Amino acid sequence: GAVVSQHPSRVICKSGTSVKIECRSLDFQATTMFWYRQFPKQSLMLMATSNEGSKATYEQGVEKDKFLINHASLTLSTLTVTSAHPEDSSFYICSAREGSEPQHFGDGTRLSIL
Amino acid sequence: GQNIDQPTEMTATEGAIVQINCTYQTSGFNGLFWYQQHAGEAPTFLSYNVLDGLEEKGRFSSFLSRSKGYSYLLLKELQMKDSASYLCAVRDPYDYKLSFGAGTTVTVRA
Numbered sequence: 001g002a003v004v005s006q007h008p009s010r011v012i013c014k015s016g017t018s019v020k021i022e023c024r025s026l027d028f029q030a031t032t033m034f035w036y037r038q039f040p041k042q043s044l045m046l047m048a049t050s051n052e053g054s055k056a057t058y059e060q061g062v063e064k065d066k067f068l069i070n071h072a073s074l075t076l077s078t079l080t081v082t083s084a085h086p087e088d089s090s091f092y093i094c095s096a097r098e099g100s101e102p103q104h105f106g107d108g109t110r111l112s113i114l
Numbered sequence: 115g116q117n118i119d120q121p122t123e124m125t126a127t128e129g130a131i132v133q134i135n136c137t138y139q140t141s142g143f144n145g146l147f148w149y150q151q152h153a154g155e156a157p158t159f160l161s162y163n164v165l166d167g168l169e170e171k172g173r174f175s176s177f178l179s180r181s182k183g184y185s186y187l188l189l190k191e192l193q194m195k196d197s198a199s200y201l202c203a204v205r206d207p208y209d210y211k212l213s214f215g216a217g218t219t220v221t222v223r224a
Contacts, residue, residue, distance in 0.1 A: 032210060043214045093156045102147055103212060108156040
């Protein structure tokens with residue numbers, strides 16, 4: 001149980017493109033979904049917390065207009081990186097939790113902006 | 115604020131035991147979690163403790179002492195595939211966010 005699916009696993013695109021990443025909880029209803037980014041050899045950095053039907057809560061320093069989060073249902077959250085530039089290249093990972101259970105992570109999306 | 119410390123690197127021999135310590139000072143506490151992350155992959159959940167004591171899950175065990183702000187992850191009968199980064203994380207009781215340590219890279223040698 002507790003499977004989180006993230007898609008796509010890898011994106012390579014030109015500067016200025018907007019990229020959408022999907023995160024789904026496959027066998028449970030996620031109370032909350034979280035979005036992280038991770039640079040090489042660094043730990044995970046929380047970007048935002050997403051609850052179904054409400055606006056995402058962004059961490060300090062994360063641009064909400066740059067990283068659009070939509071949480072349409074209890075099993076789906078999307079992160080859109082708008083007008084991506086090379087500095088947005090990173091490993092983006094979502095996670096989901098149900099109640100007091102541990103967070104489970106998706107497989108991550110490696111984003112490369114040329 | 116959140117302060118979570120764990121060693122940067124550890125090396126051990128195949129078949130041996132390794133203990134990864136984690137100390138924390140956080141503004142709130144609702145559980146301590148251990149994740150394994152192989153290079154280039156997302157973290158996978160290993161174990162967690164909410165109450166003091168030892169939790170055993172196969173070759174992996176995790177211990178917690180809340181009064182000391184201390185936890186450890188014990189890996190027994192090490193295998194080459196256990197070479198990975200191990201992340202210690204504390205959960206906030208209000209918003210359920212995880213605060214992560216920097217991770218401990220474990221290298222298993224033959």
